[in-house]
Amino acid sequence: MITIFIDGSEYEVNEDATLGHVLHEVKSARFGSSYRGLFCGMGICFECVVKVDDDLYKRSCMTKVYPGMQVNTNSL
DSSP states (O other): OEEEEETTEEEEEOTTOBHHHHHHHHSSOEETTEEOOOSSSSSSSOTTEEEETTEEEEEGGGOBOOTTOEEETTOO
């Protein structure tokens, strides 16, 4: 298990998970102002874009979590 931060809250997550999966499990998949599940889950639609650290447009379905990751789901 590793620790990541989503919208300022700390979460212990499986180190093999994608960020999209984690968001769906712990935050009801909030992307921007909408709560929804992952649409395509394979990086084509860009519906799951969030801010990760200083990168504003990360596709959460294609991004593996890593220790200390800072995620902002409200940035778009």
